[in-house]
Amino acid sequence: MLETKSAPYTIVKQGIFFFLRRLPSDLSHHYNASRIMYSLRTRRL
Numbered sequence: 001m002l003e004t005k006s007a008p009y010t011i012v013k014q015g016i017f018f019f020l021r022r023l024p025s026d027l028s029h030h031y032n033a034s035r036i037m038y039s040l041r042t043r044r045l
Contacts, residue, residue: 009021010040012044015043015044016039016040016041016042016043016044017039017040017042017043017044018037018038018039018040019037019038019040020035020036020037021035021036022034022035023035023036
């Protein structure tokens with residue numbers, strides 16, 4: 001039987017898993033966005 005676990009800060013977009021976090025306010029002047037998102041290079045089967 002397949003068990004599903006929830007992973008914090010991960011989302012699935014078009015079958016690809018991404019790491020997503022809100023940018024801390026003290027770092028916001030270094031970036032143009034309020035969130036950072038990186039592909040984990042894995043797909044949902």
